[in-house]
Amino acid sequence: MKEIAVSARQISASMQNNAILHGIDLDLPQGRWTSVVGPNGAGKSTLLKALAGLLRHARVQGQVALLGRPLAEIPARERARQLAWMGQNESAAEDLPAYDIAMLGRLPHRPWMAPPSSADHAAVQAALRTTQAWDWRDRPLSQLSGGERQRVLLARALAVQASVTFMDEPLANLDPPHQTDWLHTVRSLVAAGGTVVSVLHEISIALQADDMLVMAAGRIAHHGPCQDGATHAALEQVFERRIQVRQIDGMWMALPRV
Numbered sequence: 001m002k003e004i005a006v007s008a009r010q011i012s013a014s015m016q017n018n019a020i021l022h023g024i025d026l027d028l029p030q031g032r033w034t035s036v037v038g039p040n041g042a043g044k045s046t047l048l049k050a051l052a053g054l055l056r057h058a059r060v061q062g063q064v065a066l067l068g069r070p071l072a073e074i075p076a077r078e079r080a081r082q083l084a085w086m087g088q089n090e091s092a093a094e095d096l097p098a099y100d101i102a103m104l105g106r107l108p109h110r111p112w113m114a115p116p117s118s119a120d121h122a123a124v125q126a127a128l129r130t131t132q133a134w135d136w137r138d139r140p141l142s143q144l145s146g147g148e149r150q151r152v153l154l155a156r157a158l159a160v161q162a163s164v165t166f167m168d169e170p171l172a173n174l175d176p177p178h179q180t181d182w183l184h185t186v187r188s189l190v191a192a193g194g195t196v197v198s199v200l201h202e203i204s205i206a207l208q209a210d211d212m213l214v215m216a217a218g219r220i221a222h223h224g225p226c227q228d229g230a231t232h233a234a235l236e237q238v239f240e241r242r243i244q245v246r247q248i249d250g251m252w253m254a255l256p257r258v
């Protein structure tokens with residue numbers, strides 16, 4: 001029986017008097033990759049932020065636990081070492097070189113005001129090489145293309161070397177070969193015992209995860225293995241049967257129903 005990496009009990013969230021999430025219960029086991037999918041506005045990003053303790057300007061109820069401990073009781077630095085975050089359309093220090101951006105992922109590991117250690121440099125180099133961003137490590141973020149920038153922000157999340165990694169639309173701006181590289185990166189994180197939770201609009205890639213959370217209207221419509229027929233049926237239903245899930249060359253894919 002796998003340990004639970006992230007659990008939520010009765011999570012509800014509202015913003016500006018609008019209820020966004022309604023009583024969400026879930027358990028995400030360690031060492032698995034869960035993709036979160038659903039139509040625009042279903043509450044995917046809001047759920048991810050609620051699970052990471054990053055939901056600001058919102059009224060949140062319920063409990064989240066990270067690796068068996070209530071999230072609210074984990075000191076901020078410790079939480080930042082255990083949980084890496086890659087957000088959607090994230091702003092970052094645009095003038096900083098890519099290397100320094102990735103080094104920000106090491107902040108929770110470093111004593112206050114201490115220079116980076118050799119372990120920090122090694123983690124940053126490995127992360128930038130994994131995302132193939134090493135070649136432009138000296139270039140400021142502002143001079144990078146959308147996809148190049150995304151790979152630096154992914155490197156920052158990888159450099160944390162956290163047990164649990166949350167990513168909100170990590171494939172935005174990535175071309176197909178780099179989407180495939182991202183898939184391999186996630187697979188190796190999970191093979192090493194890590195837990196990955198990613199919000200994805202690329203449903204065919206989301207279907208390569210271990211498990212899928214299918215969301216609709218602030219609720220979990222279905223949570224199950226990506227290989228299961230029940231998951232495919234839920235997926236087709238929340239997208240109003242405008243997609244169909246089919247197996248091609250042994251892989252489950254979502255195709256438009258035209």
Ligand SMILES: Nc1ncnc2c1ncn2[C@@H]1O[C@H](COP(=O)(O)OP(=O)(O)OP(=O)(O)O)[C@@H](O)[C@H]1O
Binds near residue numbers: 020047
């Ligand atoms: N700051 C906010 N104030 C009020 N409502 C908000 C706020 N942020 C999000 N919402 C609303 O909450 C709902 C869920 O938003 P969320 O971003 O979680 O959806 P999503 O499933 O990630 O959508 P998308 O696929 O479009 O990225 C939407 O209806 C959105 O308009």
